[in-house]
Amino acid sequence: xxxxxxxxxxxxxxxxxxxxxxxxxxxxxxxxxxxxxxxxxxxxxxxxxxxxxxxxxxxxxxxxxxxxxxxxxxxxxxxxxxxxxxxxxxxxxxxxxxxxxxxxxxxxxxxxxxxxxxxxxxxxxxxxxxxxxxxxxxxxxxxxxxxxxxxxxxxxxxxxxxxxxxxxxxxxxxxxxxxxxxxxxxxxxxxxxxxxxxx
Ligand SMILES: [Zn+2]
Numbered sequence: 001x002x003x004x005x006x007x008x009x010x011x012x013x014x015x016x017x018x019x020x021x022x023x024x025x026x027x028x029x030x031x032x033x034x035x036x037x038x039x040x041x042x043x044x045x046x047x048x049x050x051x052x053x054x055x056x057x058x059x060x061x062x063x064x065x066x067x068x069x070x071x072x073x074x075x076x077x078x079x080x081x082x083x084x085x086x087x088x089x090x091x092x093x094x095x096x097x098x099x100x101x102x103x104x105x106x107x108x109x110x111x112x113x114x115x116x117x118x119x120x121x122x123x124x125x126x127x128x129x130x131x132x133x134x135x136x137x138x139x140x141x142x143x144x145x146x147x148x149x150x151x152x153x154x155x156x157x158x159x160x161x162x163x164x165x166x167x168x169x170x171x172x173x174x175x176x177x178x179x180x181x182x183x184x185x186x187x188x189x190x191x192x193x194x195x196x197x198x199x
Contacts, residue, residue, distance in 0.1 A: 002095040002182060004050035018100070019051035020090055030104070033088055038155040041090050042148040048090035049100050058142045058163050059091035062101045068139040068167055075165060086149070086156035094164075095185060097140050098178040101168065139167040140174060 001016070008016035011028050019041055022034035041048050063071070067083070074081040092100070142164030149156045168174060 002050065002093070002099055002185075004047070004052045004093070005096060005099055008050060015103075018049045018104070019046065020048045033090075033155075035153070035155060038088075038090055039150045042150060042155050042157070047092040047096050049092045049096035052093075054091065054093060058094075058144055059146055059159075060094045060097035060140060060142050060164075061089055061091050061159065062097050062104075062138060063141050064138050068141075071139065071141060071162055071165055072167065075162065081162045082160075084158060086158045088154060088156065090148075090155070090157055091143070091146055091159070094140075094142065095178060095181045098166075098174045098181060101138065101140050101174055102172055102178070139165055140177075141165055 005016050008018070009028075011017055011030075017023075017028040017030075020033050020038045021028045021030055022032050022037070023029070038048065040046065041051065045054050046052060047054050070083065071081050091097075141159075141162060143159040144161030144163045146160065147158045166174065166177065
């Protein structure tokens with residue numbers, strides 16, 4: 001577990017609760033995305049999993065089967081992947097997204113369905129809702145940049161320039177990559193930067 005995730009509040013079973021997860025009566029609603037928390041992450045460039053700063057440079061996200069296949073096809077064809085469709089899913093650190101891909105049932109479980117905003121599909125979000133059923137295959141994807149928009153009811157993200165594509169058939173495939181990333185991060189900071197300390 002990344003140290004910054006280790007420092008997150010836990011639910012009653014001991015699972016770390018992502019930054020963008022809403023709480024109701026002291027119970028995290030893992031299937032949902034909290035509007036205010038998501039907006040705060042977007043405005044302050046905070047990781048949607050661990051709520052600490054994402055350094056300048058690439059950001060990561062877990063994508064489902066449909067987007068994973070689309071990225072694979074364009075990369076195989078030697079074309080740049082360009083998806084202008086906004087998504088409700090916020091970015092995070094590489095380690096956090098590798099971790100989330102393995103443990104978050106809404107990201108990792110085949111055919112798990114995200115609960116976000118499905119009740120208000122419109123032209124902007126219909127494709128997001130359709131794409132929200134994850135298949136056997138997904139990916140952890142690094143993007144060179146992202147844009148966001150905070151509307152009255154939603155926080156939308158758009159991701160540009162695929163810089164890393166790590167597809168998976170099962171979520172635990174990313175364990176070696178996560179271990180390597182955590183070792184690299186520990187070496188880089190000579191311990192931990194402020195972001196990883198419990199507070
Ligand atoms: Zn993080």
